[in-house]
Amino acid sequence: MEFNYTILILLLPMLSFLVLGLAGMRMKHKVAGAIGTTVLGIVAVLSYLTAYLYFGNGRSADGTFAPQTPWNFEWLPFTTNLHIDMGILLDPISVMMLIVISTVSLMVHIYSFGYMKGEVGFQRYYAFLSLFSFSMLGLVVATNIFQMYVFWELVGVSSYLLIGFYYTKPEAIAASKKAFIVTRFADLGFLIGILIYGYYAGTFTFTPETKMLVAAGGMIPWALGLMFVGGAGKSAMFPLHIWLPDAMEGPTPVSALIHAATMVVAGVYLVARMFPLFIVYAPDVLHWIAYLGVLTAFYAAAVACVQTDIKRVLAFSTISQIAFMVVALGVCIGADTHEGLGYMAGMFHLFTHAMFKALLFLGAGAIIHAVHSNEMSAMGGLRKYMPITHITFLIACLAIAGIPPFSGFFSKDEILAACFQFSPVVGWMMSIIAGMTAFYMFRLYYGIFWGKENKELHAHHTPHEAPVSMSFPLIFLAAVTCVAGFIPFGNFVSSNGQSYDIHLNAQVAITSVCIAIVAIVLATIMYLKEQQPIADRLAATFKTLHQAAYRRFYMDEIWMFVTKKIIFRCISTPLAWWDRHVIDQFFNFTAWSAQASADEVRGMQSGRIQSYCIWFLVGALVFTLMLLLI
Amino acid sequence: MNILSLFVLIPLLMLLGLWLSRNLNQVRGVMVAGSSLLLLTAIYLTVDYLGIRHAEAAAGVTDAPEMLFTASYMWYAPLHICYSIGVDGISVAMLLLSAIIVFTGTFASWKLKPLTKEYFLWFTLLSLGVFGFFISTDLFTMFMFYEVALIPMYLLIGVWGSGRKEYAAMKLTLMLMGASAFLLIGILGIYYGSGAQTMNVLEIAKLHIPMDMQRIFFPLTFLGFGVLGALFPFHTWSPDGHASAPTAVSMLHAGVLMKLGGYGCFRVAMYLMPEAAQELGWIFLILTTISVVYGAFSAVVQTDLKYINAYSSVSHCGLVLFALLMMTYTSSTGAILQMLSHGLMTALFFALIGMIYGRTHTRDIRQMSGLMKIMPFLSVGYVIAGLANLGLPGLSGFVAEMTIFVGSFQNADTFHRVCTIIACTSIVITAVYILRVVGKILYGKCTDPHHMHLTDATWDERLAVICLIVAVAGMGLAPFWISDMINDSVTPIINNLISASNL
Secondary structure, three states: OOOHHHHHHHHHHHHHHHHHHHHHHHOOHHHHHHHHHHHHHHHHHHHHHHHHHHHHOOOOOOOOOOOEEEEEEEEEEOOOOOEEEEEEEEOHHHHHHHHHHHHHHHHHHHHHHHHOOOOOOHHHHHHHHHHHHHHHHHHHOOOEHHHHHHHHHHHHHHHHHHHOOOOOOHHHHHHHHHHHHHHHHHHHHHHHHHHHHHHHHOOOEOOOOHHHHHHHOOHHHHHHHHHHHHHHHHOOOOOHHHHHHHHHHOOHHHHHHHHHHOHHHHHHHHHHHOHHHHHHHOHHHHHHHHHHHHHHHHHHHHHHOOOOEHHHHHHHHHHHHHHHHHHHHHOOOOOOOOOOHHHHHHHHHHHHHHHHHHHHHHHHHHHHHHHOOOEHHHOOOHHHOOHHHHHHHHHHHHHHHOOOOOHHHHHHHHHHHHHHHHOHHHHHHHHHHHHHHHHHHHHHHHHHHOOOOOHHHHHHOOOOOOOHHHHHHHHHHHHHHHHHHHOOHHHOOOOOOOOOOOOOOHHHHHHHHHHHHHHHHHHHHHHOOOOOHHHHHHHHHOHHHHHHHHOHHHHHHHHHHHHHHHHHHHHHHHHHHHHHHHHHHHHHHHHHHHHHHHHHHHHHOOOOHHHHHHHHHHHHHHHHHHHHHO | OOHHHHHHHHHHHHHHHHHHOOOHHHHHHHHHHHHHHHHHHHHHHHHHHHHHHHHHHHHOOOOOOOOEEEEEEEEEHHHOEEEEEEEOHHHHHHHHHHHHHHHHHHHHOOOOOOOHHHHHHHHHHHHHHHHHHHHEOEHHHHHHHHHHHHHHHHHHHHHHOOOOHHHHHHHHHHHHHHHHHHHHHHHHHHHHHHOOOOOEHHHHOOOOOOHHHHHHHHHHHHHHHHHHOOOOOOOOHHHHHHHHOOHHHHHHHHHHHHHHHHHHHHHHHHHHOHHHHHHHHHHHHHHHHHHHHHHHHHHHOOOEHHHHHHHHHHHHHHHHHHHHHHOOHHHHHHHHHHHHHHHHHHHHHHHHHHHHHHHHOOOEHHHOOOHHHHOHHHHHHHHHHHHHHOOOOOOHHHHHHHHHHHHHOOOOOHHHHHHHHHHHOHHHHHHHHHHHHHHHHHOOOOOOHHHOOOOOOOHHHHHHHHHHHHHHHHHHHOOHHHHHHHHHHHHHHHHHHHHHHOO
16 A cells, blocks of 8 residues: 555654653663654654655545545444544545644754753653654544544643643643643543444444434534534633643743644644534534634633733734634535635644744744743843844744735635635624734734843843754744745645635735734834833723733633632532541441440340349249230 | 362462461562462463454354353252352453452562561462452352452451551451342342252353342342442442552452452342343442542542542442443443453552552652652652543553443433433543642652652562553553453343343
8 A cells, every 4th residue: 555654654753752751761862852853854754755645646536635544443342333443544634734743843853952952851851742743643644533532632641741841840730730631621522522423423433324414413413512622622712721821831842832733723623524524414513613713712812912921922822823713614604615615724724823833932932042031021122132033933923913925814814705705794803803913913023022122131141042953943934934825725625625726815815914914003103112102001091901801801710710619619528528427427327336236235244143133023024014914 | 170270279379388488588489479370370361261262253153152161069069059160251351450460469568567478378368269259150159259358358457557457447347248248148049039059150140030039139239249349328448448458458459359349240230130230220320420420529639649549449440330230232341441440550559659658658648749850760650550540542541431431322311321421520530630649749849858868669669560550551552352352251241131121
């Protein structure tokens, strides 16, 4: 078989994880890093080769790229129809994801050489990166929904381990725990969704028999909706987004890889994977997903406008951008290339966003590396010190703001076109949110590179440009961001597999670019200078609102309330008390009563003749009375 | 000589060897030799069993015997009590589990003091009872071995335990003895009710016990075994018992002894009285559903490592009984897988807790922190055990839980669905209590100056931990062969239950 080698894409990172995990502590830092990076390099080459061969094979008779399954074996049998298979499925979206994951992962591996240099646990870090790459690659090539769930859990745990990489920091411990538990809670929905799907569709594969689906009737929307709950957890949809901003406690390259480019789009990928079923059997669910996406996009954009920690701004921006993809998928109204434009747009945005958001995070990492702080107050005026970081960061900002010719413009334009096609209200709302994106990104950009310089801090410790290992990934990703928009994406990925030529919707494009430019100008006026009177005045005027947004509209307080107050205080503590003091005491009481009655009876065996005589007489008397009375 | 009798013979020889040994090295020598031999026998048996089954399947044998390696010797003729032995996939799996845990338990109690010789004598007697139980097919012999396994527990906890050991030992023994009184009545009821001229389970299964007798004796038998499987509300012996028991005893107890309960419920109560199981199963299903969630929630607020694990065991063993009562092929396979998985990972947990306790002299999670830096090997082991416990794919817990949930979901009525969904929620709560402990004791900075100088695991401890991790990961990575083996063996029992529901 042509694609038999694809198994290496999974096996190599797995092997690298085992080697680094078991023997890493005895290796030198450089050796461990080299092993991890080389493996990812090979994986990246194989992924590109796969894409080249797969798309190069041409279309089959019906005009689509035929899915290939070079590997599939039964891993865990349940019943005759239901079993977990492990395998590799190649189709346009999985091949596209292979490229995204291997590219970003390779860049992060290279970047980490510089960023993590000298850290304790360097080998462990690379081991976990390998584990993550393995899991994420396994997730996207899954041949069935249960395999996806298996790898879904594995990416969850790699994320947990990497967020908690600095395990002596209390914030990192809390953040890793929160990330795992929140996504686990969402996965409960996913699991129940899979169970329902398995029972009614009679299979765990993505292509169940139509007659089973028809017979299942109303259960399929439930199954798909619950699966999306899992997706919402991983992809940080409101209100399950609360773990993502905290996850920034992990090392910054990890945030770039896991919490910006790959793992967090797993939910989007899940919806795309189940799209053929969504669009036919549960279009209403799909549209509700779109509304949830709009809400999330707006919420996250609003919060991002006032955060001061640069990684937090990027985290909320990620939430908002993922919501864009979710909205794009949700606004599809049919399976053909025109009605399903959102599908193509969402996937396209996933691709471009992965590149420029990874670039933003890696840039942020370079900045944090230089000033040793996440806070914008420690920055300002950095353009003089870090020219490469500055230019690449600017490119990414322009891309995310949707300015042509950068990649974000093309994908966002398609998303907005799809939204307008669905409903003008959604279209306008998303356009405004796109404007907010441009605003907060440029607020961030000016805050870091222009604005008021923290001279005191910089005099004490002059910021310096990042080493080559760190600037190379920045330049590479910036180059990708510049050209990715011109990829004829619709020719590879579309809702029904047919080729679709992307043509810019002039009206939408002009509107969105105008909004973006206005937003950027606004940000320039407010934040370019050292003195920022307008921004200060606005913050003072809308103090409550500003404060609420800064505190992320109190979602974390609600989370703390649920876990601490409800789960700990109101359920677990009383239950544990009940167990010790009621159920256990009941058995203690039984034992005690047995002992007490035994004590009583023992008193009768006193050995004193007198008492025996009395008992004898009493007994005789009672019997006599009974005889007489009866 | 039947290979199965080796499982009784080797412990007997070990008892003799221990009795004759004069010093610590001889005691250790006997234990290592004996437990390795048991492990090898168990592995050989598994391979042999699978080989025979495969040969049967390849030859297209349709009426393959339910049990292999069967043998029977009359023991007490007036009551038809025989020493009947035989194994199917379920017992093979359980024997393998027991052998692994006895083997690792030996190393986990390598440095145990005082009275090492006496300790190992009772320990071996306990394992004798366990092995005997799993190979027996005769009701009375089974019951006898069950009792043999219970009694040493009292002494092992009472003498070598810690904390409120007398109280815990007495409580555990009384509750389990009380349960076995129910059990004895149940067994006698089955024997007389079926009118059989034998006590052999396989023979009785072919007969029909009158329904009005089943209604009385099914609950008694199920309860008798269920108490050992930590059925709510009869689980309270478990936290105290585990907390006070020495390491290897906790391992053996949670790892194997609690499995006797589930095994007995399935093999005796449900197999022999299927009609009553169908009719009355719902009562126990509610209790087990409560067990699953209740145990998990209770574990969330415990502060003693062993209590956390004991409540977690209540939850996981509850899942075993829960899955059995779902009465589908897949769910029962899942139940047996869960027994295996829980046995391995709980043994691993208790082994690690014992090792940590041996160093820090506290099990209170509030008094420990930052152990990862101080004892990396034990800490990593603990994280792996925790991840297995919360059902991470690639480790054993996932395989078992998913089989259970998929199997339970095959019951389409609302009652079973609701129970299944409630049970599913335990996967979230499990994550809460596992990560809470990991975060508290392993991560962070070490604050107690006395803990700074502690050492990491020694070779004997490493051996025990690595063995268990390999077993947990092996089952999690390649579950197909074991799942197949068990699936074939639950078929006759479930067939019985299904035909009973169609009456």
